[in-house]
Amino acid sequence: MAxxxxxxxxxxxxxxxxxxxxxSLVRIRRDAQGLAHLARPVRYRVRPRExxxxxxxxxxxxxTLALEKLERLQATTSGLSADSPMRTDSAFIxxxxxxxxxxxxxxxxxxxxxxRKMLLVSDNDAFNRLYEFVGPQELNGGLxxxxxxxxxxxxxxxxxxxxxxxxxxxxxxxxADTAETQLLLAQPAAYWAAPMPPARxxxxxxxxxxxxxxxxxxxxxxxxxxxxxxxxxxxDLQRLLQAVVLPETVPSGQRPRLTPASYARLCEAxxxxxxxxxxxxxxxxxxxxxxxxxxxGGGGEVRLPPGVxxxxxxxxxxxxxxxxxxxxxxxxxxxxxxxxxxxxxxxxVLNDDQYDYESIGLPFLRELGRRVYEAELRRATKY
Numbered sequence: 001m002a003x004x005x006x007x008x009x010x011x012x013x014x015x016x017x018x019x020x021x022x023x024s025l026v027r028i029r030r031d032a033q034g035l036a037h038l039a040r041p042v043r044y045r046v047r048p049r050e051x052x053x054x055x056x057x058x059x060x061x062x063x064t065l066a067l068e069k070l071e072r073l074q075a076t077t078s079g080l081s082a083d084s085p086m087r088t089d090s091a092f093i094x095x096x097x098x099x100x101x102x103x104x105x106x107x108x109x110x111x112x113x114x115x116r117k118m119l120l121v122s123d124n125d126a127f128n129r130l131y132e133f134v135g136p137q138e139l140n141g142g143l144x145x146x147x148x149x150x151x152x153x154x155x156x157x158x159x160x161x162x163x164x165x166x167x168x169x170x171x172x173x174x175x176a177d178t179a180e181t182q183l184l185l186a187q188p189a190a191y192w193a194a195p196m197p198p199a200r201x202x203x204x205x206x207x208x209x210x211x212x213x214x215x216x217x218x219x220x221x222x223x224x225x226x227x228x229x230x231x232x233x234x235x236d237l238q239r240l241l242q243a244v245v246l247p248e249t250v251p252s253g254q255r256p257r258l259t260p261a262s263y264a265r266l267c268e269a270x271x272x273x274x275x276x277x278x279x280x281x282x283x284x285x286x287x288x289x290x291x292x293x294x295x296x297g298g299g300g301e302v303r304l305p306p307g308v309x310x311x312x313x314x315x316x317x318x319x320x321x322x323x324x325x326x327x328x329x330x331x332x333x334x335x336x337x338x339x340x341x342x343x344x345x346x347x348x349v350l351n352d353d354q355y356d357y358e359s360i361g362l363p364f365l366r367e368l369g370r371r372v373y374e375a376e377l378r379r380a381t382k383y
Contacts, residue, residue, distance in 0.1 A: 008363040009371070012342060019360075020320075020343035022046045022234045025372060026242070027379075028335040036246055036335070046234055048150050051205035052341050054232035055315030056122040057322050058153055060270070061232075061240060063115045065142040066130040067262045070111055073185060077174075080184050082112030082265065084174045088129055091189035092168040094159070098129055103280035108178045112265065113280070119269035120277055121287055122314065128156040132170045137192045147254040148240060150233035152197040160215070162228060167192045199231045208318060210348035224318070224350040237324045238339040245270070245311050245326045270311040270326075294323035295338055295369030299362045305373065307331045319345030321361040327373060334376045340368060 012019050023044040029037050067082070074080050085108040088098040101109040103117065114130055117123035131139070131153070139153040155161040171189045176182035199206065207223035214220055243250045244266050256263075274287035289304070290297025294314050296304055304310065312325035322341040328334065342364060344356035355361075 008360060009367045012360065012364045016045050020050065020052060020341070022050070022052070022342075023340045023368070024234055024238050024338070026238065026337040027376070028246075028337065030333075030335070036249055038242075038246075038249055038337075041235070041238075048233040048235060049200070049202045049205070051199070051201040051208075051226070051231070052234075052322070052343065053208070053226055053315075053318045053320045054230055054237070055317035055320060055322060056124070056127070056157070057237055057313050057315035057324055058230050058232060059118045059122065059127045060244065060266075060313040060324070061143060061148075061151070061153060062127055062130045062134065062139065063118060063266060063269070064240070064244060064256050064258070065139055066111060066115065066134050067266065068142065068257050069134050069138060071257070071259060071262060077185050079176050080174055082115070082262075083110050084176065084184055085178050085180065086110050086114075086129075086133075087173045087175065087180065088132060089171045089173070091171055092165065094161070094165045095132075095168070095170050097170075098125075105279050106178050115265070116269045116277065117280055119266075119313065120272060120274055120280075120292065121282060122292055124157040128159065131156050133172050133187070135169045135190050135192065136166060137190075137194065140197050145254070146240065146243060146256065147251075148232075148236040150200045150231065151236045151240075152199065152231045154196055154228070154230060196228070199227065201231065201233075203227065208343075209345060209350040212350040213352055219349070226318070234324075234339050234341055237322075238337055241311070241313070241324050241326055241339075242337060267311055270313065271309050293325075294321065294362060294365040295325050295340065296327070296366060296373060297369075298366030299357075301362065301366065305329070308334075308373070316357065318350050319343050319355045321357060321365060323365055323369075325369070327369070329373070329377070332377055334373065336372065336376055338369065338372055340365060
């Protein structure tokens with residue numbers, strides 16, 4: 001009898017349209033000088049105009065652009081850093097404040113602590129705080145500057161953010177001390193009045209499913225309209241990750257404007273496993289080592305092969321599963337970028353929390369990652 005993972009892999013590959021499957025692989029080889037050379041992407045059913053909900057994969061963009069903004073502000077604000085205590089207040093209906101953070105060693109929020117929570121375990125509130133700090137105008141302008149033309153960020157996560165709330169961002173202040181006796185920077189509340197950036201996808205693809213539960217829990221026999229949601233094509237997700245982990249391989253004008261220290265901060269948070277983190281601390285039972293590693297790890301089901309390190313950001317919502325990963329096994333000369341998305345929702349109902357993540361989606365991504373890794377092991381070079 002074939003292993004269950006192999007059966008799951010075959011089931012999805014037999015009906016790629018049904019599962020909205022897209023896969024993009026970029027092989028990487030190093031020369032004798034250690035320079036990375038990226039092969040032309042190998043793509044399976046990649047359709048940039050076919051919409052999928054990017055879910056938490058957008059958090060890498062928010063983290064990157066938040067560090068960019070922080071570095072710009074540091075040029076005119078002495079003492080400001082990613083670890084400066086950060087206070088978020090409210091100024092519009094639906095906004096919330098953030099003054100304390102029990103997971104931080106000093107009990108206070110900071111941009112750097114939010115970034116780690118967001119990338120280590122995909123914390124939604126941490127994303128929302130960085131969304132409010134950067135703001136939709138700078139977020140979308142930054143995406144465009146990085147060459148990501150099929151990407152937009154237009155709402156917070158998991159708080160029902162829509163018109164006009166997503167346009168309003170909270171006032172934010174940074175302090176030199178936890179007692180808030182020395183103010184470093186005060187950013188007022190803001191409003192972005194420009195038209196929502198275009199989605200640049202097939203409009204019909206943004207209506208998902210056959211039915212959905214509304215906010216009151218009533219079943220509506222019609223697809224869920226995601227036309228006002230965040231957007232990211234799979235190639236753009238992969239391109240963003242490449243720009244963060246291998247900036248030297250991207251044209252200079254499309255690289256994040258970050259110092260080496262900020263690149264290192266991002267890469268550490270992308271690759272570190274939850275049990276390895278001291279601040280914040282995560283219980284290994286609730287957050288196993290591969291909790292946020294879908295490719296190869298299956299979302300906590302198995303350990304990574306010895307020596308393998310994965311820099312990635314996952315997404316999971318509305319039946320979509322996404323992983324955007326950079327996989328490295330330095331000892332064996334293996335290095336590649338792999339991104340994949342699939343939709344697993346057999347009953348066609350959205351917002352009912354009855355998705356096929358554990359039975360179909362995560363086993364598929366785990367096996368896909370394993371197959372690609374083993375194939376690359378056989379192709380590995382000495383550099």
